[in-house]
Amino acid sequence: MTKPRVAVYKMSSCAGCQLEILNLEPILLDLLGAVELSYFVMARRENEPGPYDIGLVEGAITCGEEIERLKKARQECHLLVALGSCACYGGLPSIKNWQPQRVVESRVYDNLAAIHSTTAYGIDYYVPVDAYLKGCPVSREELLDFIKSTLLGVRPYLRPHSVCVECKLHENVCLFVTDGAICLGPVTTAGCGALCPSRGKPCDGCRGPANDANTVSLAQTMVSHGLHHSDIMRYFRKFAGMTPEFSKGAEAV
Ligand code: SF4
Ligand code: SF4
Ligand code: SF4
Structure with a gap:
């Protein structure tokens, strides 16, 4: 049987949610027995082109180049998942939204000529999203639950409470x-x-x-x-x- 192909994309983020995938170490081999991690730049030397069955997107969208990469990810993935609070809501990068962009940028960069950042949004501001895995970082248990549920074709458990x-x-x-x-x-x-x-x-x-x-x-x-x-x-x-x-x-x- 062909294993579902998974892609992991990074936008504006600290890479902590991608790290949580690698931190599944004790069961990573089992996971790799069930899915093919086809595109994961942080973990693979060579990556395979799409289409993919599941796309996990980490990070907020904060510039035009990321908008284009996100739209391409949406086209090449059957299911697109927001991985962590940056991708779900804008997360920590969205703190910058409450001050003028140029003020924030000038605190970080000496030369602003090449900097063209946009308001930080979660990924569903630009493309339809099929599932949200919340948290900063994302919960490993929920990530695994989502993958297992997807493989079994059932709805993952969504917590309604606080x-x-x-x-x-x-x-x-x-x-x-x-x-x-x-x-x-x-x-x-x-x-x-x-x-x-x-x-x-x-x-x-x-x-x-x-x-x-x-x-x-x-x-x-x-x-x-x-x-x-x-x-x-x-x-x-x-x-x-x-x-x-x-x-x-x-x-x-
Ligand atoms: S208690 Fe849970 S939801 Fe609240 S900040 Fe800590 S990890 Fe996040
Ligand atoms: S949600 Fe938190 S851990 Fe994940 S990429 Fe964003 S800042 Fe990093
Ligand atoms: S019970 Fe109190 S300490 Fe616990 S999460 Fe609620 S408000 Fe916070």
Whole structure:
């Protein structure tokens, strides 16, 4: 039987989500028994041309050249998947969207003549996307679940609830209630096992908005508890500020 062909593309990103694929090391050989990693520049010396069955796209789209590469990826992949929060929502690169482009660029580059960056968006701003694997970085378990589900032809498990639910299942003390910390757990998609609150750090919202997230209510509640407007705004804009839900949360304060 022919194995499904997988392509991994990199746009504007830190490569951390691609690294998570390689970090599947203990089961990577099993995975390679089930799929053909045909195009993966970070892992292969020579890469094979499309078409591919599954395309995993890492990174936000922040320039014209990436828009063209993304459109080509869409054409050559049967399923196109946003790999990690940069590709899902713009992620960390979208922090730059809240200041004038030239101001941000001049902080990084001496010579701006060759720099033509655009507003950072997730990939579905430009092309249709079939699945979203959230997180910064993406969750290995969800990535594997997605690949297995695709191979079996079933729908992957999508978590409808928030990080708070996982936090309670871990019997954590609430950092918002006890420490007055800004925590986006109530409005953020579960799936990380409440990784940060379980280690004493509030949730930064890296997985983006949960279903029916009432970000305005959360923002207003935080303000009423004396938390600072600009801090709340920065939290909402850190990973998924381009989503309507987190955008509303940022603007509510
Ligand atoms: S989602 Fe996070 S880990 Fe993945 S590429 Fe973007 S910044 Fe890196
Ligand atoms: S610490 Fe954060 S994630 Fe945990 S219950 Fe409190 S608000 Fe929710
Ligand atoms: S707790 Fe929040 S910030 Fe931490 S990994 Fe989970 S979703 Fe991301």
